[in-house]
Amino acid sequence: MKFKEIKNNIFYCGLNDCDRTIFDELIPLEHGTSYNSYLVKGSEKTALIDTMYPPKTEEYLKNLDENNITKVDYIIANHGEQDHSGSIPALLEKYPDAIVVTNSKCKENIKEMLLVPDEKIKVINDKEEISLGDKTLRFIIAPGVHWPDTMFTYIVEDNLICTCDFLGAHYTFDEIFADDSKELEHSAKRYYAEIMMPFRTMCKKYTKLVRDMNPEMILPSHGPIYKNPKFILDLYEDWSADEGKNLVLMPYVSMYGSVEEMIDYLAEKLEAKGIKTEKFDIVDGDLGDLAMGLVDATTIVLGSSMVLAGPHPMAFNIAYLANVLKPKAKVATFVGSYGWGGNLFGKLGELLSGLKLDVIEPLLVKGKPKEVDFKRLDDIAETIYEKHKALNLI
Ligand code: FEO
Numbered sequence: 001m002k003f004k005e006i007k008n009n010i011f012y013c014g015l016n017d018c019d020r021t022i023f024d025e026l027i028p029l030e031h032g033t034s035y036n037s038y039l040v041k042g043s044e045k046t047a048l049i050d051t052m053y054p055p056k057t058e059e060y061l062k063n064l065d066e067n068n069i070t071k072v073d074y075i076i077a078n079h080g081e082q083d084h085s086g087s088i089p090a091l092l093e094k095y096p097d098a099i100v101v102t103n104s105k106c107k108e109n110i111k112e113m114l115l116v117p118d119e120k121i122k123v124i125n126d127k128e129e130i131s132l133g134d135k136t137l138r139f140i141i142a143p144g145v146h147w148p149d150t151m152f153t154y155i156v157e158d159n160l161i162c163t164c165d166f167l168g169a170h171y172t173f174d175e176i177f178a179d180d181s182k183e184l185e186h187s188a189k190r191y192y193a194e195i196m197m198p199f200r201t202m203c204k205k206y207t208k209l210v211r212d213m214n215p216e217m218i219l220p221s222h223g224p225i226y227k228n229p230k231f232i233l234d235l236y237e238d239w240s241a242d243e244g245k246n247l248v249l250m251p252y253v254s255m256y257g258s259v260e261e262m263i264d265y266l267a268e269k270l271e272a273k274g275i276k277t278e279k280f281d282i283v284d285g286d287l288g289d290l291a292m293g294l295v296d297a298t299t300i301v302l303g304s305s306m307v308l309a310g311p312h313p314m315a316f317n318i319a320y321l322a323n324v325l326k327p328k329a330k331v332a333t334f335v336g337s338y339g340w341g342g343n344l345f346g347k348l349g350e351l352l353s354g355l356k357l358d359v360i361e362p363l364l365v366k367g368k369p370k371e372v373d374f375k376r377l378d379d380i381a382e383t384i385y386e387k388h389k390a391l392n393l394i
Contacts, residue, residue, distance in 0.1 A: 001063050001066065002037060002066070002067065002158075002339055003063070003067045004176050006160070006176065006225060006352075007158055007160065007189065007216075007217070008156060008158055009040070009041040009042075009135075009158065010038060010039070010040050010041070010158060011039040011040075011041075011067075011122070012036065012037075012038060012039075012176045012225070013038065013039045013048070013063060013064070013067070013313075014035050014036035014037045014052070014330065015034065015035055015037075015039075015052065015053075015056050015059060015060060015063075015171070016032060016033075016034045016172040017032050017033050017034065017053065017056065018032040018034065018172050018173070018195050019032065020032050020033055021141050022342060023046075023194070024194075024260065024361050025172060025196045026194075026287065027190075027197070027218070027287050027288045028286055028288055029289065030170075030172050030176045030186075030187065030190070030288070031127075031170060031171050031172055031183075031187055032172045033170040033171065033222050033223075034171065034172055034173065034219045034222055034223060034299070035050075035052050035053045035056060035084065035171065035221070035222065035268070036050065036085055036168075036220065036222060036223075037049065037050050037051055037084075038050065038061070038121050038162060038219055039067075039069065040132060040155060040277055041132075041135075041136070042071060042131070042132020042133040042134055042135040043133030043134040043135075044071050044131070044132060044133030044134075045073040045131070045132040045133060045142075046069070046073055046074075046130070046132070046203040047072070047073060047074040047075070047076055047092075047130075047132055047137060048072055048074070048091070048273070049078065049137075049161070049219075050076065050077070050078050050079075050084040050164070050221055050254065051077075051084060051085060051086075051087035051088055051091060052084075052086060052087040052220065053082065053083040053086050053087075053088065053302045053373070054082060054086035054087065055244060056068065057086065057087040057090050059088055061090060061094060061162070062088070062093075062156070063211055064094070064135060067104060071095065071097070072091065072094075072095040072096065073097070073098060073099070074099055074100075074122075074130065074132075075088060075091055075095075075098050075099070075100045075101065075102070076083075076100075076101050076102070076137065076153050076162075077099075077102040077106050077110055077150070077165040078099055078102075078106075078150065078151050078153055078162060079106060079149055079150045079164045079165060079219070079221070080102075080105075080106045080110050080113060080145055080147065080149050081109075081147060081165075082113060082219055082340060083221075084111075084112070084165075085106075085110050085113070085114060088100060088114055088116055089114050089115070089116060090257075092116070092120055093253055096254060096327070098120075099122050099371050100120055100121045100122065100124075101121075101122045101130060101137075102121060102123065102124070102149075102151070103123065103124060103125070103126075104123050104139050105114050105143070105148050105149035106149035106150075106151070106280040107121050107123055108147050108164065109125025109147075110151075114145075115314075115327050117233050121336075124139050124219075125137070125139075125141070125177075126139065126140065127140065127143040134155060134157065134247040135156070135157050135158065136155075136156040137153050137154070137155060137156070137307055137354075138153070138154040138156050138222055139151050139153055139154075140152040140154060140209075141165070141241070142163075142166065142202075142206055142209075143162075143202075144201075144202035145165070145199055145202050145206050146165055146166070146195055146198075146199055146279075147205060150165065150166070152164060152166070152210075153163065154213070154215075155371055157338060158216070159215050159216040159217075160215060160216060160217050160218075161210060161213060161215040161217075161218055161219065162220075162221075163210065163218055163219070163220050163386070164221050164234055165195060165196075165219075165220070165221050165222065166196070166203070166206055166220065167188075167210070167218055167220045167222070167226070167232045167233075167236065168183060168188070168191060168220035168221055168222035168311075169187040169188040169190075169191045169220070169223030169362060169383065170187055170190070170191050170222055170223065171184060171187040171188075171222070171223040171224065173223070173224045174223075175224070176225050177224055177225050177226075177227045177331070178223070178224040178225060178226045178227065178230045178231065178232075179224075180224060180228055180306070183184060184223070184224070184242070184252065184264055185235060185351075187223065188232060188235060189235065189239065189292055189295060190221065190291065190292050191222070191223070191239060192235075192236070192239050192290045192295065193239075193288070193291035193292045193295045194288060194291050194325075194384065195296060196240075197239075197291070197294065197325050197326060197327060198324060198325055198326045199327065200239075200326065201240075203239075203240040204240045206239060207233055207236040208230070209235055209240075210233060211229070211233050213227075213294045216229075218232060218233075218384055220364045228367065229288075239295050239296075241328075242328060243328070243391070243393075244296055244297055244298030244329060244391075244393070245276070245296040245297070245298065245329050246274070246275055246276055246298065246388055246393040247275070247276045247277070247278065247296050247297045247298060247299075247393060248267075248270055248275055248276070248277045248278070248297065248298070248299040248300070248301055249278050249280065249290075249293040249294060249297035249299070249300050249301070249329070249383060250266070250267060250275075250278065250279045250280060250301045250302075250303065250304070250334075251280040251282050251285070251290060251300070251302055251315075251318050252279070252280070252281065252282060252300045252303030252304065252315075253283055253303070253304055253312045253314045253315050254305055254337075255301065255305040255307070255312070256305070256337070257276060258305070258337035258365065258367060258368050258369060259303040259305050259335060259336060259337050260303075261305060261368070261369055262303065262335045262337070262363070262365070262369050262373070263303045264279075264300070264337065264376060265369070265374060266301060266377050266380060266381055267279055269377065269378060269381035270381050270384060270385070271378060273381060273382075273385045275384065275385065275388060275393075275394070276296070276394055277343060278293045279292075280293060282312075282314045282315060282318055283314055287321065290321070291321075292317065294322060294327035294329065295327065295328075296367050296368070297327065297329050298328075298329060298330055298331060298387075298391060298393060299330070299331040299332065299333075299384050299387070299388070300322065300327075300329050300332045300352075300357070301330075301332070301333050301334070301335065301380075301384075302315060302318065302319060302332070302334050302335075302348060302352075303315075303334070303335045303336065303337050304334070304344060304348065305336065305337055305338070306336060306338035306341075306342050306344050306385070308342070309341060309342025309343065309367065310342055310343060310344065311336075311345075311347055311348050312315075312345055315348060316347070316348070317353065319348045319351035319352050320351050321322045322352060322354050322355070323353075323354045323355060324349055324354075326354070326355070327355070329355060329357060330349065330357065330358055330391065331351060331357060331358045331359075331360065331384065332355075332357040332358070332360070332363050333360035333361070333363075333380055333384075334348060334362035334363075334364075334366075335362065335363045335364075335377070336362070336363070336364050337365050337366070337367065337368075337369075338363070338364065338365075338366055338382060339366075339367070344364055345362050352361050356389060358387065360380055360383050360384070360387075363376050363377065363380065368382075
């Protein structure tokens with residue numbers, strides 16, 4: 001495959017992985033993904049910025065051969081996770097004079113994960129530069145988007161910034177430049193929800209930093225290159241904002257239909273009050289969709305049937321996931337139904353305790369909801385309405 005030139009002797013040499021259907025063995029991929037690698041040819045030295053996912057190494061090296069890349073001086077590791085660093089050992093065999101350039105945290109990771117020897121790694125500090133002759137690479141240490149070892153590489157003379165996983169998307173493409181489509185926006189949001197949302201504060205910080213740099217293009221490690229940086233920066237600014245939307249996310253699991261009946265009723269009442277709702281069937285739903293709902297939701301209503309005197313395990317899973325994804329939600333409540341007894345909400349509440357939510361008194365019914373329970377659901381809808389109003393969402 002012939003490498004595509006991005007600009008002025010800077011080439012895309014990454015690969016699509018159209019067959020990959022799940023990432024981190026957790027969240028389904030809708031459009032596969034790409035592992036981006038960039039070749040920068042200076043007048044004196046050549047650098048590769050990020051490398052390749054190990055199963056794709058052979059194809060990656062073959063492409064380097066086909067493009068007559070006989071010498072690489074620097075292998076820039078922006079991050080130690082192996083979807084980007086995995087081919088470093090093979091590259092060091094192929095180009096024995098090459099040196100890996102990275103920060104101290106990433107150095108420890110690639111030494112441990114890939115057994116790269118100490119003497120093959122050059123450690124750089126924040127804002128340090130290396131020269132390729134007529135091109136300069138400047139490194140920006142950016143811990144927290146999303147690993148502690150993450151950094152960006154700025155190609156100074158060309159005003160291009162390689163942002164590693166930050167601002168990326170699990171998306172495959174033939175044209176290397178983003179089309180700024182709704183489909184790409186959807187994939188980038190799903191990616192943000194799963195990977196970046198737990199680091200929302202850092203996302204805000206680095207969105208501003210990249211915007212202030214005013215790069216001509218953004219070159220992420222997954223997904224197409226943004227020729228129009230405003231497209232992705234505006235989206236990140238919205239997603240990472242402290243304020244949620246006028247939205248209630250309602251994940252639920254219902255064994256005999258009672259919880260679903262309560263969720264449906266509550267959703268109808270909320271919609272009638274002008275509040276958007278998103279119901280999510282935990283058993284049949286796609287976790288990526290749930291994560292996307294968490295990007296915007298101000299309120300979470302978690303519904304569960306009781307199983308063996310506690311929450312349904314699938315509800316447990318959702319509460320745990322919501323807690324670690326650290327969404328911006330501010331309000332929560334629970335609805336549930338039981339057959340013979342137990343503690344339904346205590347453990348779910350504990351699991352969500354990291355979010356510091358304002359919890360509305362939950363509703364637990366034996367069997368099917370009755371008139372008195374529907375009245376309680378009316379009260380819950382009214383309380384959510386009041387809280388959204390107080391937050392200026394209505
Ligand atoms: Fe795409 Fe954190 O690796």
